[in-house]
Amino acid sequence: MNFRKENKMVYIVTAFAVILFFGCESNFKEIQKINYSEFTPGxxxxxxxxxxxxxxxxxxxxxxxxxxxxxxxxxxxxxxxxxxxxxxxxxxxxxxxxxxxxxxxxxxxxxxxxxxxxxxxxxxxxxxxxxxxxxxxxxxxxxxxxxxxxxxxxxxxxxxxxxxxxxxxxxxxxxxxxxxxxxx
The missing domain is CATH 2.60.450.10 (Lipopolysaccharide (LPS) transport protein A like domain)
Structure with a gap:
């Protein structure tokens, strides 16, 4: 039983890390857009x-x-x-x-x-x-x-x-x- 609790904990931590990773990616793209300026002729x-x-x-x-x-x-x-x-x-x-x-x-x-x-x-x-x-x-x-x-x-x-x-x-x-x- 101890083995199952540890596996569940690993799965939960992994799932949380994946959610956190993908959640930060969209914010990072938004931050990149803030610093981007178009370089077009007037x-x-x-x-x-x-x-x-x-x-x-x-x-x-x-x-x-x-x-x-x-x-x-x-x-x-x-x-x-x-x-x-x-x-x-x-x-x-x-x-x-x-x-x-x-x-x-x-x-x-x-x-x-x-x-x-x-x-x-x-x-x-x-x-x-x-x-x-x-x-x-x-x-x-x-x-x-x-x-x-x-x-x-x-x-x-x-x-x-x-x-x-x-x-x-x-x-x-x-x-x-x-x-x-x-x-x-």
Whole structure:
């Protein structure tokens, strides 16, 4: 008889543990839902053709097949998942054209992250190609730590790590190979 009481006790404890376990699981799922927040864009646009002007002058033209606006999050950004074609204009209406397969523009920092076959071509014929490039809109400055290929009238060079002004007048490169004519 003692054996039956112990078996009954084991069954009761096991049943109680199973009920407790399944009872907590549903509460755990509810708690997970409390911490879950949807990450959806506040705006979604197709075939974007955006012109930015300042004092009546065109400063930038942005073309993109898709734009997602996440201005509704704590660190707002705009994503271009299908790439961009961006033309920048200086005070003399000289252009710098930038293309990339993907881009993200961060509103608080004014930094644009360009990725995937990034290519910049200036009106003077200078070309830079890389896989990732950042653009500081406030200072009109480009920079990357990735490998790059730079071509101008003086020749072609390859390297890793470069930063330069929007008009290519100031160029600071790190590891560079190739032949270039120098004015010095």
């Amino acid at each position: 705006g979604d646009a197709d075939n974007v053709n955006l012109k930015y002007t300042d004092s009546g002058l065109i400063k930038m033209i942005l073309l993109s097949p898709k734009m997602l606006d996440y201005s509704n999050v704590n660190f707002p950004f705009t994503e271009f998942p299908k790439g961009i074609d961006l033309t920048l204009y200086d005070a003399q209406a000289k252009t710098t054209r930038i293309t990339a397969k993907y881009a993200v523009s961060y509103g608080l920092t004014n930094i644009i992250d360009l990725q995937g076959k990034v290519k910049i071509v200036s009106q003077q014929g200078q070309t830079l190609e890389t896989e990732q490039l950042f653009y500081d809109q406030k200072n009109e400055w480009f920079f990357t730590e990735k490998k790059f290929k730079f071509t101008d009238l003086k020749g072609t060079s390859n390297g890793q790590g470069i930063d330069f002004s929007k008009d290519f007048k100031i160029i600071n490169s790190q590891k560079i190979t190739g032949e270039l004519e120098s004015e010095e």
